[in-house]
Amino acid sequence: MRVAIVTVGDELLSGDIENTNATWLCARLSDRGVDVGRVTTIPDDVSTIARVVNEYHAEYDAVIVTGGLGPTHDDVTMEGVAAAFGRSLSEDPTVIEWLEREGGYSAADLTDGTTHLPTDARMIPNEEGVAPGAIVENTYVLPGVPTEMKAMFDRIEREFNGVPKHTEIVTADEPESALIDRLVELRDRFDVTVGSYPGGTVRVKITAGSRETAEEAAAWLADRVQRPEGSDERQ
């Protein structure tokens, strides 16, 4: 299963806030064995949202869109997603019913932006806030407020399934360039994915389909690199 994540918000593109939602979603999806093929951040602009969602929903198995839900004039994500699927936005009775029952709001209190979903969308209730999410075909629309987004993802995560992978980390106290031949041999010998992340020391991340393979590959490499002082056999 391959997923694209679209994070919507001018405040992300101006560098005002770190895109922690994307990182959190990537980690959760990876834990489920789902590949994230792309993360894209775009402005609060209907036509851009429509164009990007339209493109990705055809290219990926699923699209997760976060941000830009709510009552203010710059919350245009639902409108963009509706346009991506050639649908209109309309008042959704399940949203009104849920907000009246669970949220204690009366329909009269709620602004249009909060109760309108793309036609024939499925509502995702917002347990931590007001504005609901929506599912339109393979596209999941979640809020941008992290507590709301996370609670909503918890409700839908069972729809995202892949083949979980196993990961081991080996830390080497050598220049990354010096390790190249051993990393290539590691990859070929064990048929694993190898990533290396330089810093003070080099972290080598080994990913395999089974725990046994990941551990064997990590043990093989750990015996062949200079370990940082005070490190365990593997770390």
Next chain:
Amino acid sequence: MRVAIVTVGDELLSGDIENTNATWLCARLSDRGVDVGRVTTIPDDVSTIARVVNEYHAEYDAVIVTGGLGPTHDDVTMEGVAAAFGRSLSEDPTVIEWLEREGGYSAADLTDGTTHLPTDARMIPNEEGVAPGAIVENTYVLPGVPTEMKAMFDRIEREFNGVPKHTEIVTADEPESALIDRLVELRDRFDVTVGSYPGGTVRVKITAGSRETAEEAAAWLADRVQRPEGSDERQ
């Protein structure tokens, strides 16, 4: 000036590391009055890099690509960028000369991945590491290691120029939905950009072309919202 940022790296898409490079670049470009139209994260994959850079370099005034430079097998960004422009990778004599002179490396020590740039690219020297960056037409290729990326951006930032904007923040201790009418009036009355960021309190960000307008608009709003206890006149 509108810019797209492309961050390359499997480690970003697996949620292993926060994409702080993108946020840093967004903030620096915003300070220069440059609009960031899009940030996209893609895997260490030549054809994906080529396709995305090819698309963005036509759509945006400039593209900044970071990550995936260096000697290891998953450092394929230069190859992808070269392909985006229909060029090949070749050993660049200015890279070898610079690394021998400034880095104390001899050509024999250097791996292909480090000395090869797209044909006719301009090298950007790496003062904090080894692998050089490159400029190909309107596309700037920088390393992923933050210290290296930042030092390299400092060298090229004068090529990114927009109209700097002025920003004021007003904090309101009211629900975001209650503020809507005032925010719309604020926007229309002063012709400013208004963003609102809910949390415990709502932060309203006012952006204008002149400092006077931003300050007038902020003062107008500050007089009309419930301020958090202990706050200054504006904050």
